[in-house]
Amino acid sequence: MNFKIFGAAVFVLATLLFNPGWAEEAPEVDRTSTGGAQTLEDIMARQAQMEVDETFRSENLGDPANAAPISDELGTLGGRSDADAWRGIRYNELDPSTQVRGPAVDVLIQDGGMSWYQLREGPVIAYGGGAILGFVLLLVVFYFVRGKIRIDGGPSGTKIERFKAIERFGHWLLAGSFVALALTGLITLMGRSFLIPVIGLEAFSTLAVGAKWIHNNISWAFMLGLVLTFCMWVVHNIPNKLDWQWLKAGGGIFTKSHPSAKKFNAGQKIVFWTVMILGFSVSLSGLSLLFPFQMPMFADTFGFMNSILGTNFPTALAPHEEMQLSNIWHSVVAFLMMVAIIAHIYIGTVGMEGAYDAMGNGQVDLEWARQHHDLWVDEVQAKQGKGESS
Amino acid sequence: MKVMVSAFVAALVIAFLAPVVLDQFGWSSAEQYSSESVRLD
Numbered sequence: 001m002n003f004k005i006f007g008a009a010v011f012v013l014a015t016l017l018f019n020p021g022w023a024e025e026a027p028e029v030d031r032t033s034t035g036g037a038q039t040l041e042d043i044m045a046r047q048a049q050m051e052v053d054e055t056f057r058s059e060n061l062g063d064p065a066n067a068a069p070i071s072d073e074l075g076t077l078g079g080r081s082d083a084d085a086w087r088g089i090r091y092n093e094l095d096p097s098t099q100v101r102g103p104a105v106d107v108l109i110q111d112g113g114m115s116w117y118q119l120r121e122g123p124v125i126a127y128g129g130g131a132i133l134g135f136v137l138l139l140v141v142f143y144f145v146r147g148k149i150r151i152d153g154g155p156s157g158t159k160i161e162r163f164k165a166i167e168r169f170g171h172w173l174l175a176g177s178f179v180a181l182a183l184t185g186l187i188t189l190m191g192r193s194f195l196i197p198v199i200g201l202e203a204f205s206t207l208a209v210g211a212k213w214i215h216n217n218i219s220w221a222f223m224l225g226l227v228l229t230f231c232m233w234v235v236h237n238i239p240n241k242l243d244w245q246w247l248k249a250g251g252g253i254f255t256k257s258h259p260s261a262k263k264f265n266a267g268q269k270i271v272f273w274t275v276m277i278l279g280f281s282v283s284l285s286g287l288s289l290l291f292p293f294q295m296p297m298f299a300d301t302f303g304f305m306n307s308i309l310g311t312n313f314p315t316a317l318a319p320h321e322e323m324q325l326s327n328i329w330h331s332v333v334a335f336l337m338m339v340a341i342i343a344h345i346y347i348g349t350v351g352m353e354g355a356y357d358a359m360g361n362g363q364v365d366l367e368w369a370r371q372h373h374d375l376w377v378d379e380v381q382a383k384q385g386k387g388e389s390s
Numbered sequence: 391m392k393v394m395v396s397a398f399v400a401a402l403v404i405a406f407l408a409p410v411v412l413d414q415f416g417w418s419s420a421e422q423y424s425s426e427s428v429r430l431d
């Protein structure tokens with residue numbers, strides 16, 4: 001029975017891998033017959049949804065050095081024909097001057113919107129949503145295979161303080177805002193595909209406006225929670241040799257043993273650093289989306305990467321392009337984080353007897369603590385022996 | 391439990407304060423996209 005469920009989960013994940021999400025590249029085209037302009041083959045390739053290399057026209061913008069002298073008859077367009085100039089507009093390569101004041105007014109056409117939209121509606125939803133569903137399914141399977149991790153020999157009845165009120169406050173500020181952000185983010189991303197067909201445009205409009213308000217504004221609570229928990233817990237999350245032992249024993253999950261650990265074991269350190277690094281990144285890309293004209297980040301990031309890795313990412317990006325990239329990055333990182341957090345919530349609630357109390361009222365059973373964090377218990381008791389608090 | 395609820399309340403308080411505070415700095419969308427003279431509020 002369990003193997004059937006497991007097989008189904010593997011099947012679902014495998015089909016995701018073979019999703020034809022990426023466009024095929026169009027074959028090389030000979031454009032001598034059109035003098036370098038676009039050919040019927042280019043149009044047909046685009047209609048067949050192939051990836052057409054547009055540089056043959058996006059870089060064909062005329063050359064001011066070729067300008068006819070102004071004294072000539074009908075001179076001069078300045079080395080650029082009308083067609084050259086229009087191509088410049090089409091690919092946002094022209095440097096227009098305008099009296100309109102405001103951000104991004106000198107961007108006449110930015111054509112990344114369609115591919116951004118398709119990426120967002122297609123692979124981002126499919127892989128992101130699939131990863132969440134697949135992971136939940138795996139956890140269900142795990143629950144049936146391994147069952148709840150119990151306290152060996154049952155709880156002792158004696159309690160020991162695991163987290164102070166301020167630590168739990170930081171955790172729940174982070175967790176409460178994260179869950180709100182995850183739900184409202186998913187509504188924003190997937191509403192068009194999954195909610196509008198069910199509840200209609202009008203109801204979704206209200207929901208979407210509310211979701212956007214919550215998402216934009218509760219993000220500050222998330223960032224504060226991130227900073228608080230980072231400051232309080234980073235000292236307990238520095239990796240050390242003990243973590244290696246813990247990982248080699250697989251945390252004792254399958255062997256039902258209890259490798260030694262201090263306040264946080266290696267698994268928890270992985271959760272901690274995942275939350276901190278991805279949380280920082282999702283916050284930065286979110287800020288960039290909130291303040292696109294003040295905090296564009298991809299151009300600088302690309303420049304930095306180019307200087308270190310010798311890559312050739314574009315460093316002149318229109319604000320629209322910055323936002324398209326930030327948006328995709330923001331969702332990918334958010335999905336990774338959601339998957340990690342689902343596992344975390346599982347182990348903190350149904351997955352392990354006695355774990356929830358640590359964040360519930362801060363008092364855990366001494367036997368639970370001995371089994372999962374033996375060295376931490378020793379430390380706390382040694383300190384208490386000396387009359388200090390934990 | 392009490393701590394958890396107070397953290398959730400704090401998250402909501404922060405959410406309601408955020409736009410007010412940002413407004414003070416001129417960081418509101420209305421400020422970004424329109425000038426004083428055309429705004430109705």
Ligand code: HEM
Nearest residue numbers: 174175178179268271272275341345348349355356358359
């Ligand atoms: C909403 C349900 C959640 C529950 C029931 C929960 C429960 C817990 C518990 C019981 C602990 C302490 C484990 C121990 O005693 O060692 C903990 C720790 C932690 N939680 Fe949560 N949590 C939740 C959501 C979140 C979210 C959404 C985040 C971050 C976005 C988060 C981040 C952390 C971190 C970084 C730690 C410390 C490292 C660790 O123990 O893994 N938690 N959580």
